[in-house]
Amino acid sequence: MHAREIKKGIEAICCVHWERRLFDSLIPLPDGTSYNAYLVRGETATALVDSADPALRDELMEQLQGVDNIDYVVSQHSEQDHAGALPDVLKRFPSAKLLCSEKARDMLISHLHVPEERVRVVADGESVSLGNKTLTFIYTPWVHWPETMCTYVPEDQCLFSCDFFGSHLATTDLYVTDQAKVYEAAKRYYAEIMMPFRAIIAKNIEKLSELDFDMIAPSHGPVYDQPDFILEAYKDWISPQMKNEVVLPYISMHGSTEMMVKHLIDALTAKGVSVQAFDLAVVDIGKLAIALVDAATLIVGTPTVHVGPHPAVYYVSHLANLLKPKLKYAAIVGSYGWSSKAIEQIAGLIPNLKVDVLGTVLQKGLPDAGTFAQIDILADNIAKAHYADELVSGTGRAV
Structure with a gap:
């Protein structure tokens, strides 16, 4: 699948794993999944947000063939399905710096053998300029690992949320076109992965509410061009309200x-x-x-x-x-x-x-x-x- 523009200068690189039926040798994937990376092209620098699962590293690298240079690679989460292809990306772009949270640093070095000198830690709230675009990093721990963070581009009101708000869903749809289908996939994702962290998710949603965004681009499933849909669903799922069930x-x-x-x-x-x-x-x-x-x-x-x-x-x-x-x-x-x-x-x-x-x-x-x-x-x-x-x-x- 080719890269597709979601905002001017921002492309989604979706590696769709149609046939995958089990995640972590534990979680059923009846609808497959996707691993979404995002290429952000500024006037003075280019960044890649996340990568892909090692099983689809070739597909990711093929979609990056036409990219001359990447200055920054952002790792929002150290798990293999997002970070597994990072060594390939860093080898392809030898001058790129790998940006990550403080807790992610040691994970990336130990889990993926990323060279220590390639890693640069970014603080919560820190920004990196790409010229006419800015990457601002927001720590969102325990959605669902301790080192996770989101990346925000204020000029484009775009939030890259990694696993937060994700859905295991293999699809060619770039955006949410069938809300009922995505709702069930996102609820399954929340139930299997996020539910133990309800209290901290509530704090992270409150933290993100301070940002002005009109698009949420997760690392699994389609992009939310109407983000209130998934935000309201999450607020319902984490609320203390229960059903007569x-x-x-x-x-x-x-x-x-x-x-x-x-x-x-x-x-x-x-x-x-x-x-x-x-x-x-x-x-x-x-x-x-x-x-x-x-x-x-x-x-x-x-x-x-x-x-x-x-x-x-x-x-x-x-x-x-x-x-x-x-x-x-x-x-x-x-x-x-x-x-x-x-x-x-x-x-x-x-x-x-x-x-x-x-x-x-x-x-x-x-x-x-x-x-x-x-x-x-x-x-x-x-x-x-x-x-x-x-x-x-x-x-x-x-x-």
Whole structure:
């Protein structure tokens, strides 16, 4: 793909990874992704903002073939998908200086073996002149690494945001043309990568709000030529407001847990509580992460394997603990054959979730009328908590 102009003198160099389906050997990429670098041509100097993943270094270098000289290469984030091709760029342009944050310096040297003498640290708020254009650097730590920063060109009201506001989406569209599609991809990206850092993201958004920009150019996905779209989405996702929703990951070995889960779904639905259930045997873990962004309650459904929860439940509990969603309530339902410590072990897996446990229902063998009565009580407790809580939106009636 050829470089395309997004502002006069600013070109987007998008390396689209159509076939990639897994990121960091962990995160599903159902729609692929892109690695966006940006070439900023001033009257007296030229800068390249970020590079590309090593897998697409040849594509990046091909798009830079017609560039005679680069004076500055900006590394906003040291992770391989943005910085992996930096050594190739520095070799191609031997006089270029690599600009980065203070914390990025050692990372770039150790992770990529960038020569120390090529690196120049820029301070938070520092500016570098390209003649008629200026690069101003804004430290935005923990979106999602400690060394990350954004780059702002005030003359063009353009913000290069790196991973901030990004979306894993392989597309030929330079700008956002399908807001619904980009919204889901950006929410998935936020849920899987950014959600643990909600508090500091709020501070970084406040910091960026002091800038006057009409375009956000992220390092993944299309450019936002109407930035309010993604800014408002982020403000919603990081807000304390939760929805009248339950996220219910579960797995069943011989049917007992599934029977309990389905009865609970019916009971909650009858009380006006929305439920998103995920069978962990076939789950898209990214969809589960998206559901956790807004939900008020997490209910885990598990059979017992060797006294503890099913291994898939271990995994999803650990994941929820790492992502730190803004949940307020939790519950556990499950079954066992002869003995179980599943409830105690699940509780031990989620210390980061500051939730009120509204109930547990653990059944030996097949559920019976008594089991279903307990589940009805649990559903009632969840609905009452949702409708009584001012932080939960979408609660249209009292219980």
